[in-house]
Amino acid sequence: MRFVGRAARARYRKEQIERLTEEITQVEEALAREEEAKKAAEARIDELEAHLRQFPEDDDLREVWRQLEATRANLSQLNQRVERLVETSKQLDRELRTKKQEVDEATKDIALEKDWYVYKKAKETMTEYCQDLLNLRHLHDRKQNTNERLTELNERLEELNDEVDELKGEYNVESGELNGIHLNIEQLENQLASAGVKDLREEIQHVQTRLRDIRKELEDKKQDVPAKRVHAENGQQAIEDKERAIRFIRQLRDLWRTTVDKEWKRGFVFDKEGPQDFESLVTETKKQFGTLVKEQNASALERQLSTQFYEQQTDLMEYRMKDYPLSETLPEELEEYRSEHEQTMLETWKMKSERRVIELFMRGQYVSPYTVATYVKEEEERQQDILNEADKELYEEILFKSVGMKLRSRIRRAEMWTKEMNSIMGNRNISSGLTFSIKWKPRTAESEDEMDTRDLVHHLKQDAQLLKDEDLERITTHFRSKITRAKQHIQEVGDGETLLQVLKEVLDYRKWFSFKIYFQRTNEPVRELTDHHFYKFSGGEKALAMYIPLFTACYSRYQEASAEAPYIISLDEAFAGVDENNIREMFEVVEQLGFNYIMNSQVLWGDYDTVPSLSIYELLRAKNADYVTTIRYRWNGVKLSMNTPEPVEV
Numbered sequence: 001m002r003f004v005g006r007a008a009r010a011r012y013r014k015e016q017i018e019r020l021t022e023e024i025t026q027v028e029e030a031l032a033r034e035e036e037a038k039k040a041a042e043a044r045i046d047e048l049e050a051h052l053r054q055f056p057e058d059d060d061l062r063e064v065w066r067q068l069e070a071t072r073a074n075l076s077q078l079n080q081r082v083e084r085l086v087e088t089s090k091q092l093d094r095e096l097r098t099k100k101q102e103v104d105e106a107t108k109d110i111a112l113e114k115d116w117y118v119y120k121k122a123k124e125t126m127t128e129y130c131q132d133l134l135n136l137r138h139l140h141d142r143k144q145n146t147n148e149r150l151t152e153l154n155e156r157l158e159e160l161n162d163e164v165d166e167l168k169g170e171y172n173v174e175s176g177e178l179n180g181i182h183l184n185i186e187q188l189e190n191q192l193a194s195a196g197v198k199d200l201r202e203e204i205q206h207v208q209t210r211l212r213d214i215r216k217e218l219e220d221k222k223q224d225v226p227a228k229r230v231h232a233e234n235g236q237q238a239i240e241d242k243e244r245a246i247r248f249i250r251q252l253r254d255l256w257r258t259t260v261d262k263e264w265k266r267g268f269v270f271d272k273e274g275p276q277d278f279e280s281l282v283t284e285t286k287k288q289f290g291t292l293v294k295e296q297n298a299s300a301l302e303r304q305l306s307t308q309f310y311e312q313q314t315d316l317m318e319y320r321m322k323d324y325p326l327s328e329t330l331p332e333e334l335e336e337y338r339s340e341h342e343q344t345m346l347e348t349w350k351m352k353s354e355r356r357v358i359e360l361f362m363r364g365q366y367v368s369p370y371t372v373a374t375y376v377k378e379e380e381e382r383q384q385d386i387l388n389e390a391d392k393e394l395y396e397e398i399l400f401k402s403v404g405m406k407l408r409s410r411i412r413r414a415e416m417w418t419k420e421m422n423s424i425m426g427n428r429n430i431s432s433g434l435t436f437s438i439k440w441k442p443r444t445a446e447s448e449d450e451m452d453t454r455d456l457v458h459h460l461k462q463d464a465q466l467l468k469d470e471d472l473e474r475i476t477t478h479f480r481s482k483i484t485r486a487k488q489h490i491q492e493v494g495d496g497e498t499l500l501q502v503l504k505e506v507l508d509y510r511k512w513f514s515f516k517i518y519f520q521r522t523n524e525p526v527r528e529l530t531d532h533h534f535y536k537f538s539g540g541e542k543a544l545a546m547y548i549p550l551f552t553a554c555y556s557r558y559q560e561a562s563a564e565a566p567y568i569i570s571l572d573e574a575f576a577g578v579d580e581n582n583i584r585e586m587f588e589v590v591e592q593l594g595f596n597y598i599m600n601s602q603v604l605w606g607d608y609d610t611v612p613s614l615s616i617y618e619l620l621r622a623k624n625a626d627y628v629t630t631i632r633y634r635w636n637g638v639k640l641s642m643n644t645p646e647p648v649e650v
Contacts, residue, residue, distance in 0.1 A: 451478045568595070573601055573602075
């Protein structure tokens with residue numbers, strides 16, 4: 001036995017002590033672990049109690065829930081209001097576009113900004129123009145009357161000069177006669193000594209009478225001479241006044257010509273390639289700006305200039321724009337003219353010759369806006385050339401590498417999909433002998449800068465390194481034109497689309513093609529399925545024409561799925577309006593394609609011999625009931641039976 005002997009007992013005690021010591025150690029370790037678990041549990045309990053104390057009361061939760069429901073109701077009302085406002089905005093936008101179209105149609109021949117204030121000013125300007133035209137007519141009539149009066153005065157002056165000459169001739173004649181009389185008197189006195197006295201007296205009386213008559217006539221002539229001299233002096237003064245007016249007009253004309261010539265040389269209106277002489281300048285100015293001068297006065301143009309100056313000042317901050325007046329000095333030879341009419345014409349010249357000069361600082365000096373515009377245009381053209389080259393590289397990178405690979409892949413897949421659909425539709429065994437097919441036809445170019453889809457796809461399928469430079473240029477021009485037209489359409493419609501959306505729209509290869517459906521009867525040629533042919537079909541043939549391409553397209557897409565994927569389709573009001581025989585054929589097509597389908601209908605059951613198996617549910621709802629009862633049926637290809645549930649033991 002193991003307890004026989006002292007040594008054995010001591011060894012046994014030692015073994016028991018060691019075993020018990022080891023068990024005590026294990027128990028102590030287990031106790032320590034339990035103590036740690038207890039402390040962790042107590043800490044967790046404290047933490048949970050703290051969370052419980054922080055958890056809101058039921059009343060608070062109910063209040064929060066009530067506020068949440070009220071917020072949801074307000075949000076729903078706000079959404080409805082937003083929808084109404086959006087609809088109202090769309091309606092107002094449509095009305096605004098209609099009004100804009102009407103205004104554009106009514107003002108298409110009027111070169112004015114479409115603004116009420118501009119048209120109001122144009123109306124006021126037109127009224128002022130009519131008044132000025134009337135005043136001009138009056139001035140023209142006065143000028144003609146003055147010219148006629150001047151002509152009459154010149155003619156009268158010539159008549160007065162002729163009369164003076166006549167009076168001088170008469171005076172000379174009378175003086176000759178007087179000298180003759182004196183000579184006769186001397187002769188008579190000489191004859192007195194030799195002749196008789198009576199005859200001498202009679203002769204003397206006759207001579208005296210004649211002498212009185214001559215003196216009287218001479219006095220009358222002398223009285224007429226001052227009046228005629230005054231008349232002649234007045235005519236001479238009128239001639240001097242007219243000569244002065246003509247001299248003034250000529251000097252003023254030269255001044256206007258000098259002023260216009262200075263304005264021409266500033267290059268604000270015409271550049272170096274414009275009119276080369278003064279007459280051409282006048283003709284071209286009337287041709288280009290005559291309408292503008294008639295329709296808008298200087299004040300309106302100046303207001304527009306001020307508006308544009310302050311609007312563009314922020315954008316042109318780097319050019320440090322400045323605006324200052326510039327006026328011409330009146331020549332000294334014109335300062336002597338002081339009459340009211342002359343001063344009015346000179347004031348008009350001063351007002352018209354004054355101008356506002358706007359200059360921009362560029363390259364260390366102030367230059368005219370036209371110089372800056374020319375520089376900016378040249379810089380823009382240079383940048384555009386750089387951008388065109390960059391666009392070309394970008395299009396090459398996109399169309400022939402990253403995006404181009406996807407486009408080519410999807411176009412090839414679409415072509416294969418079209419062939420698969422035609423193969424599937426051609427293999428359908430339809431009792432009426434009607435078959436269908438589709439064609440994926442490329443669209444033609446919409447503008448001269450664009451390419452036909454056939455040519456575009458042909459180039460995209462090729463290696464980019466093998467394409468010619470002109471081919472790359474054509475492709476770049478094509479997509480640039482597409483993007484430009486898309487941007488213009490967005491600006492006109494105002495949809496707010498981004499450039500990324502525009503690029504997606506342009507690169508959507510599905511819009512490069514159009515699908516055409518064709519049909520063929522037995523022993524007849526293939527025809528395109530147009531509305532004319534479609535409406536000649538029977539009801540069943542119309543259903544086949546609608547459903548077979550649709551089912552075939554779904555089947556073709558499902559071919560890309562894995563082998564385990566179900567071919568699920570769902571039809572609402574399936575085959576409505578199709579007769580029983582054609583519904584049977586439609587189910588046959590669905591079964592041949594292997595679809596898993598869900599259909600609902602008010603009259604359709606699906607118990608046709610072309611359907612090998614089908615689960616059917618009939619939904620029943622009592623009047624005003626808040627539940628729906630289902631009755632399950634099973635079609636096994638031969639018989640329709642009701643599936644009754646097995647009784648359940650209670």
